[in-house]
Amino acid sequence: MQDYSHGLRIVENIPLDTVVLERMIADPDDLHLVWPQAEYPFNHQQWRAELDPANGTVSFLVYTEDECPVGHGALAPVCGDRDSVMVRFLYISPELRSRGAGRELLSLLEKRAKETMGVSRLILKVRTYNERAMNCYGKFGFREYSREGTLLMMEKEVL
Structure with a gap:
């Protein structure tokens, strides 16, 4: 994997x-890009329901070398598809955007999905108005496989 x-x-x-998530994703525009259905102000109950480990979802916090929380990502099972995992709720702090940190996060999540979940495919959803994220995902090898309005479904084979 590439080192960023x-x-x-x-x-x-x-x-x-979820308190650390609320602190990180404080900007309402960022919150909307991470999860368009998220309530603002931040609704802890809504996030706990979506990230509930009882449903198989694994939430990850992203830290820098100096232990500052700078991001989030989650891996969730895909109903009826044991070979795939859904990458969800990706967030990188503004100061790290457009500098390779998103791809680094994706690399870490891919490695974890492969090693601990044994999957061969990552999938994710992104909105067409989130061009920065779409570009990041494309550079990381994700390809569109479905589109409905502004919602794109993208996939990447895990090697």
């Missing part, structure tokens, strides 16, 4: 801490 030299690491968000 940010020194990011992911840590399972156990026990599930």
Whole structure:
């Protein structure tokens, strides 16, 4: 995997801490890009329901080398498809955007999905108005396989 030299690491968000997410994703526009259905102000109950480990979802916090939380990502099972995992709720702090940190996060999530879940495909949803994210995903190897209005479904084979 490519090293993007940010020194990011992911840590399972156990026990599930939504307060750190609220602090990171404080901007309403960012919250909308991460999850268009998210309520603003931040609704902890809504996020706990979506990230509930009882449903098989694994939430990860992203940290820099100096232990600052700078992002989030989650891996969720895909109903009826044991070979795939859904990448959800991706967020990178503004100061790290457009500098390879998103691809580094995706690389870390892909590695975790492959090693601990044994999947061969990652899928994700992105809105067409989130051009920065679409570009990041494309550079990481995701390809569109379905489109409905502004919603794109993208996939990447895990090697």
